[in-house]
Amino acid sequence: MTFPTDENVIVGLHRADDAGVYKVTDEIALIQTVDFFTPIVDDPYWFGQIAAANALSDIYAMGGVPKTAMNLVGFPLKRMDIGILRKILEGGLDKMTEAGVVLVGGHSVEDNELKYGLSVTGFVHPDKVLTKGALVAGDRLILTKPLGTGIINTAIKGGLASAEIIEYVTRLMAGLNREAAEAMADHPVHACTDITGFGLLGHLAEMVVGSGLSAEIESADLPIIPQAVEYAAMGLIPGGAYKNREFRESMVAIADSVDRGIQDVLFDPQTSGGLLICIGADSADALISSLREKGVEDAAIIGKIISEPAETIHVI
Amino acid sequence: MKEVDARGLACPAPVLQTKAAIDEGVDFLNVVVDNEASKENVLRFLDTQGFDTSVDVEGGDFNISGKRSGVVPRSAVEAPSAHAEESKTMVMIATDRVGYGDDELGLKLMVNFIKTLEEMGSALWRLVFVNNGVKLAIEDSAVLDELKTYEADGLRILVCGTCLDHFNLLDRKQVGETTNMLDIVTAMQLADKVITI
Numbered sequence: 035m036t037f038p039t040d041e042n043v044i045v046g047l048h049r050a051d052d053a054g055v056y057k058v059t060d061e062i063a064l065i066q067t068v069d070f071f072t073p074i075v076d077d078p079y080w081f082g083q084i085a086a087a088n089a090l091s092d093i094y095a096m097g098g099v100p101k102t103a104m105n106l107v108g109f110p111l112k113r114m115d116i117g118i119l120r121k122i123l124e125g126g127l128d129k130m131t132e133a134g135v136v137l138v139g140g141h142s143v144e145d146n147e148l149k150y151g152l153s154v155t156g157f158v159h160p161d162k163v164l165t166k167g168a169l170v171a172g173d174r175l176i177l178t179k180p181l182g183t184g185i186i187n188t189a190i191k192g193g194l195a196s197a198e199i200i201e202y203v204t205r206l207m208a209g210l211n212r213e214a215a216e217a218m219a220d221h222p223v224h225a226c227t228d229i230t231g232f233g234l235l236g237h238l239a240e241m242v243v244g245s246g247l248s249a250e251i252e253s254a255d256l257p258i259i260p261q262a263v264e265y266a267a268m269g270l271i272p273g274g275a276y277k278n279r280e281f282r283e284s285m286v287a288i289a290d291s292v293d294r295g296i297q298d299v300l301f302d303p304q305t306s307g308g309l310l311i312c313i314g315a316d317s318a319d320a321l322i323s324s325l326r327e328k329g330v331e332d333a334a335i336i337g338k339i340i341s342e343p344a345e346t347i348h349v350i
Numbered sequence: 351m352k353e354v355d356a357r358g359l360a361c362p363a364p365v366l367q368t369k370a371a372i373d374e375g376v377d378f379l380n381v382v383v384d385n386e387a388s389k390e391n392v393l394r395f396l397d398t399q400g401f402d403t404s405v406d407v408e409g410g411d412f413n414i415s416g417k418r419s420g421v422v423p424r425s426a427v428e429a430p431s432a433h434a435e436e437s438k439t440m441v442m443i444a445t446d447r448v449g450y451g452d453d454e455l456g457l458k459l460m461v462n463f464i465k466t467l468e469e470m471g472s473a474l475w476r477l478v479f480v481n482n483g484v485k486l487a488i489e490d491s492a493v494l495d496e497l498k499t500y501e502a503d504g505l506r507i508l509v510c511g512t513c514l515d516h517f518n519l520l521d522r523k524q525v526g527e528t529t530n531m532l533d534i535v536t537a538m539q540l541a542d543k544v545i546t547i
Binding site for chain 1: 390392512515
């Protein structure tokens with residue numbers, strides 16, 4: 035396929051990123067993204083919040099500020115009470131309000147399976163767009179949310195997770211990446227992406243491919259939801275984690291000393307995961323301080339970019 | 351020998367079906383799955399439950415054979431042998447006091463309750479501490495001696511790890527096994543009677 039383009043496309047399909055970016059003036063570029071999925075929690079209000087936080091995240095990952103959004107709905111009208119849809123939309127709207135985003139429209143279709151998400155538009159200065167690609171050797175990697183939501187969601191599906199952990203992970207997934215993005219704006223960040231379906235190493239691989247550099251992850255420094263490792267050991271691992279591992283196996287080298295459960299977490303598909311930020315070593319500690327000040331408590335330096343041209347991810 | 355056909359099922363269903371088979375107390379089982387992810391997950395689960403495993407590949411299917419090894423310490427998933435003939439009572443304690451109102455009285459009643467549990471005899475099968483209840487299993491608990499005696503007499507005491515962690519008490523626990531929600535839920539399923547305080 036050939037994709038038409040023009041000189042104002044800053045980020046398009048030639049090197050896919052978290053969202054598309056189009057320059058409007060020398061001061062303003064438009065960021066556009068769309069994301070929707072089927073329910074991952076039972077409570078419709080929280081599902082609405084999580085779906086909205088997940089869709090908004092791509093704008094934050096590009097270094098932008100989300101401004102307007104439209105609802106996307108697929109709803110099984112014949113089988114499901116319309117009150118459920120109402121609660122989902124309320125959850126989404128509350129999340130948009132929290133993010134300072136205006137809901138300006140939407141579209142719904144009748145569907146056999148419930149789906150909800152948003153199309154989001156945001157702004158960014160054309161010179162401040164954060165892509166996945168601009169890595170520099172020696173950069174530190176910072177992750178802003180703990181890993182393991184896919185494994186915990188599998189345990190929830192199996193009816194094996196406690197009420198406490200369900201509530202914890204629900205709030206985690208519904209949490210905006212806004213504070214992390216705001217903290218990032220004050221520091222010389224080189225690259226950024228958000229962690230979603232491909233898992234930490236899948237998204238890190240997207241950053242590393244084509245960079246001519248490699249990455250090193252310190253497994254002991256990873257923020258991980260504690261129960262995730264325990265559930266992984268019991269085999270409560272989503273199928274997507276195995277697919278992610280298979281897809282990227284050839285460019286990943288994991289030390290034997292890394293616990294098997296932690297290895298699973300590295301490939302665990304995340305819902306509304308945190309930002310993965312790449313920043314110069316001199317600025318990394320300052321960014322961590324800013325993140326903590328903004329309440330992003332779980333943020334941690336998890337590794338670095340190394341000048342090894344093989345484009346490999348080493349986990350030690 | 352128990353056969354589990356989990357072909358065509360997505361995670362975590364194959365693990366849950368395997369778990370259901372183990373809960374029946376089988377020592378040998380065969381699980382058939384049709385994808386790599388389910389195979390890995392079932393192997394891991396059987397591993398944590400103390401089963402030796404082997405895998406045969408047939409066409410696109412994986413035939414997993416499991417044999418209880420008996421080497422791994424018995425977990426709550428297994429039916430207990432000692433009291434198998436009697437009715438099994440599980441007592442779950444989610445507080446360190448009995449009832450609401452006066453805390454001092456509540457604590458006194460809890461001490462008395464734990465001591466009096468002895469009267470249940472061998473019907474008392476599991477004692478599970480969750481939430482504030484885990485504070486009864488730590489070093490300055492007023493019933494530590496009683497609990498230790500129960501444990502020495504063969505009663506399995508389970509203490510919620512998430513709760514200990516929440517209260518920062520993981521290294522102060524003095525009695526019982528640190529456990530997870532799966533063990534607790536499984537114990538509930540296996541028990542004939544569950545009493546919650």
